[in-house]
Amino acid sequence: MVWVNDIIQGILLGGLYALFAAGLSLVFGVMRLVNLAHGDFGVMAAYISLVIVGSLNINPFYTLILVMIVMAIFGYLLQRGLLNYAMDAGPLQAILATFGIAIIIQNLLLEGFTANSKGLDAGVIENAFIRISDQVVIGWFPLLTIITSVIVLFGLQLFLGRTRMGRAFRATADNQRAAQLMGIDNRHLYGMAMAVALAIVAIGGVFIGIRTTFSPSAGPFRLIFAYEAVIIGGLGSLWGTLVGGIILGIAQVMGDHIQQGWGMLVGHLVFLAILAFRPQGLFAKQVQ
Amino acid sequence: MSLLELTDICSGYGHFQALFGINLRIEEGETHAVIGANGAGKSTLLRTICGLIPTDSDKVRFDGQSIGQLPPHKRVGLGISYVPEGRWVFPSLTVAENLMVGAHSRRTGLWTMDKVYELFPLLSRLRQRQAFSLSGGEQQALAIARGLMSNPRLLLLDEVSLGLAPVVVEKIYEAMPAIVESGTTVLLVEQDVGQAMKFADRITCMLEGRQVLEGSPGEISSEEIFAAYFGV
Amino acid sequence: MAAPLKVERYTRASRIALPLVAVVIIAAATVPAWGSSNIMKQGVTFLTLVALAQMWNLLAGYGGLVSVGQQAFIGIGAYTLWVFAEKFGINPFLCVPIAGVVAALFAFPTAGLAFRLRGGYFAVGTWVIAEVYRLLVTQISWLGGGSGVSINSAGAIERSTREAVVFWWALAVAVGSIALVYLVLRSRRGVALTAIRDDEIGARSLGVNITRSKLWVYVLAAFGTGATGAVIYLNLLRAQPEAAFSLQWSALMIFAVVIGGLGTIEGPIIGAIVFFALQQLLADYGTWYLILIGLIAALVVVFAQRGLWGAVYRRWPVDLFPVRRRLCLETVCFPEETPSPPTPAAPSSPAAVSPTSAAAPASPAAAPDAPSPPTAEPPEPES
Numbered sequence: 001m002v003w004v005n006d007i008i009q010g011i012l013l014g015g016l017y018a019l020f021a022a023g024l025s026l027v028f029g030v031m032r033l034v035n036l037a038h039g040d041f042g043v044m045a046a047y048i049s050l051v052i053v054g055s056l057n058i059n060p061f062y063t064l065i066l067v068m069i070v071m072a073i074f075g076y077l078l079q080r081g082l083l084n085y086a087m088d089a090g091p092l093q094a095i096l097a098t099f100g101i102a103i104i105i106q107n108l109l110l111e112g113f114t115a116n117s118k119g120l121d122a123g124v125i126e127n128a129f130i131r132i133s134d135q136v137v138i139g140w141f142p143l144l145t146i147i148t149s150v151i152v153l154f155g156l157q158l159f160l161g162r163t164r165m166g167r168a169f170r171a172t173a174d175n176q177r178a179a180q181l182m183g184i185d186n187r188h189l190y191g192m193a194m195a196v197a198l199a200i201v202a203i204g205g206v207f208i209g210i211r212t213t214f215s216p217s218a219g220p221f222r223l224i225f226a227y228e229a230v231i232i233g234g235l236g237s238l239w240g241t242l243v244g245g246i247i248l249g250i251a252q253v254m255g256d257h258i259q260q261g262w263g264m265l266v267g268h269l270v271f272l273a274i275l276a277f278r279p280q281g282l283f284a285k286q287v288q
Numbered sequence: 289m290s291l292l293e294l295t296d297i298c299s300g301y302g303h304f305q306a307l308f309g310i311n312l313r314i315e316e317g318e319t320h321a322v323i324g325a326n327g328a329g330k331s332t333l334l335r336t337i338c339g340l341i342p343t344d345s346d347k348v349r350f351d352g353q354s355i356g357q358l359p360p361h362k363r364v365g366l367g368i369s370y371v372p373e374g375r376w377v378f379p380s381l382t383v384a385e386n387l388m389v390g391a392h393s394r395r396t397g398l399w400t401m402d403k404v405y406e407l408f409p410l411l412s413r414l415r416q417r418q419a420f421s422l423s424g425g426e427q428q429a430l431a432i433a434r435g436l437m438s439n440p441r442l443l444l445l446d447e448v449s450l451g452l453a454p455v456v457v458e459k460i461y462e463a464m465p466a467i468v469e470s471g472t473t474v475l476l477v478e479q480d481v482g483q484a485m486k487f488a489d490r491i492t493c494m495l496e497g498r499q500v501l502e503g504s505p506g507e508i509s510s511e512e513i514f515a516a517y518f519g520v
Numbered sequence: 521m522a523a524p525l526k527v528e529r530y531t532r533a534s535r536i537a538l539p540l541v542a543v544v545i546i547a548a549a550t551v552p553a554w555g556s557s558n559i560m561k562q563g564v565t566f567l568t569l570v571a572l573a574q575m576w577n578l579l580a581g582y583g584g585l586v587s588v589g590q591q592a593f594i595g596i597g598a599y600t601l602w603v604f605a606e607k608f609g610i611n612p613f614l615c616v617p618i619a620g621v622v623a624a625l626f627a628f629p630t631a632g633l634a635f636r637l638r639g640g641y642f643a644v645g646t647w648v649i650a651e652v653y654r655l656l657v658t659q660i661s662w663l664g665g666g667s668g669v670s671i672n673s674a675g676a677i678e679r680s681t682r683e684a685v686v687f688w689w690a691l692a693v694a695v696g697s698i699a700l701v702y703l704v705l706r707s708r709r710g711v712a713l714t715a716i717r718d719d720e721i722g723a724r725s726l727g728v729n730i731t732r733s734k735l736w737v738y739v740l741a742a743f744g745t746g747a748t749g750a751v752i753y754l755n756l757l758r759a760q761p762e763a764a765f766s767l768q769w770s771a772l773m774i775f776a777v778v779i780g781g782l783g784t785i786e787g788p789i790i791g792a793i794v795f796f797a798l799q800q801l802l803a804d805y806g807t808w809y810l811i812l813i814g815l816i817a818a819l820v821v822v823f824a825q826r827g828l829w830g831a832v833y834r835r836w837p838v839d840l841f842p843v844r845r846r847l848c849l850e851t852v853c854f855p856e857e858t859p860s861p862p863t864p865a866a867p868s869s870p871a872a873v874s875p876t877s878a879a880a881p882a883s884p885a886a887a888p889d890a891p892s893p894p895t896a897e898p899p900e901p902e903s
Contacts, residue, residue: 034640
């Protein structure tokens, strides 16, 4: 029965990873850009929440909307101000530019907040749980996380499928020059894609900040997990990303169960196994 | 004032110049065909007009406005629509979604989804199909229909007959009169000289980046066309 | 009978530069005789940075493989040093080439996995694999676990001797890495690499085995990086997984190459100099120095893609390390001695359109030297 609990915890954790992965997946789908700073953006969001909580003394949940807006604006400006030009220069240059941004953000956060781990205190909900049985316990917060994750993915799917902007995203992902011929302004669109991605990762960042502690150097790990979730699930599939996140989550929880501290390693090994035996992922719909 | 004025167009790709001083005037409501062998520069010309290839601002004037430096998406807003060689339908989108994206620029006019389905009944049956699964002829119909959704004043058609069986090409051209009747100016590039002659008010023949013959189908003899086309 | 055509390698500038470089190397080798301990430590830091930058440049600038996981091989190099020196009792200084070989061996399975990915995903994949190595080392207590290991056998050697030998090894890897890249590029493999860099599909159609060429480059770079890792830890004497496998190594390599100029041999050297100089100047400012470097790197890579060396090259086109071949008839050569700077490689990704000029100069032996602007239209069937 203990394994059942592991699986459940893994699923709940997977929801969190999916929040990080969704933005990464969107940006890659629309712009073919792998943003090495993605994880750091999530951490940045957590720190912004921290600042707001510090000055207004409110529950971190209430900061969500504001943090999302700030991150979205930041994402739009960054894309139009620098990354569009990086992409013009070439895919290699774009990756390197995002790497530079990652280092800048990590060190700016280090300057501003020191290397000490911080946490977001959401109060009672952090520890509240539902007891299903002796061995199976579902925390309210992880449950909330995965529900949020599903809602976000659902919302993203609706956005992409039913709105003018969403269709423009998909058209641009298919063929960006043809999209221009339809009257779609690429540069603006890429800005919007980054804005949406960062708004989503902001949710992930704040939620992780509540669930566990964070520090300026936490970004790279978030990136790796997000990226593993995308690859396991398969490029181009939103729901595949959720499944990928869940598989990763389960692998990590079970890994820690086998031996404390082995969680990450087992997660990586599962990822590498998928890479070795089914490189296109489980639900691939897109070529890299 | 002509709807479209091209002056001394010398565009190309990177270091490769494809056009050498093209001058052209298209009047509103005209149907104009550009013919010529492969490599003559016909597509390059259309790409310059629609903005995929930028040029000096004044060299392309549309309705009096200098647009040479204007990016493609802005030219759509002005009323220029380019149906590319190779069609470029959005493969993962359905037929209906392709059409909806075509209307992205929100220009109003005669052409709506319903009108377009009337024009191409075969598309009407394929509304929910993903575009990659369509045949060549169906994709061409979709590409033209999509191009109409922005209610353009100037429709640029690039090699609509390419890779299609003659029967299919006939069907596509059957839709042309309705397009012309709606007031759209049509500039098309065509390898099929016969169709071009049947369809257009005026013809320009290009050879290796230069204009070698111009006139209306009634004026020009087939010997002249032959000579111009092949550079004899 | 017409005068014979010759294929020339050397440019006028290189005829002066190369002997000059030899003089500099010999001068550098004398540092242990007169330099202080501090100077030698700094020297090792600088020289190993040059070596790392050259290897990363070989991978990315010439091989088109953007790796953010080279720290895997630094760590492997460090731990190989420890294993062979401490556990097998081999003279620690002899372990440097062994570290290189072991790293090269690990490169094969690493590539086997990583090569299934392309472009940005390849980059992160290499990073994940580096993380796996780190975690494995942390978990295996025989390898010292999380608290790390000490290279005691080297520490036991008398200080001035140790410092001298480490310095010479650092000089050797720096010079060796430059020589390695230089020789690779002048070889047949090198021409194949350049061809792949310029147009992968075209190269494949000419019979170039893309995967084998890339694998070869990856293994070579791993060798160099591993050996350098061993030298670095001979200098530091203590290795911890957190530090030995740290992403910061990649940051160093990447920034040095980007700032100096991707895709040239001279570039990474210049970049290492600038990077090192900045590090010395701003050492007191801690994180601000990293922020500045990150900013410069991001801006350079976007707006001044050829880096510092590229900017210099544009004014005074000089090939200090000539790798291109020119066709010469008597004293007239083609291309002339003022070619344009090489285009950095596009990463191996189908999404990266390689814009080839439709009218490359028709020369049998010269590499296409017209840098195509990234926004040029790829030639589609023209009507």
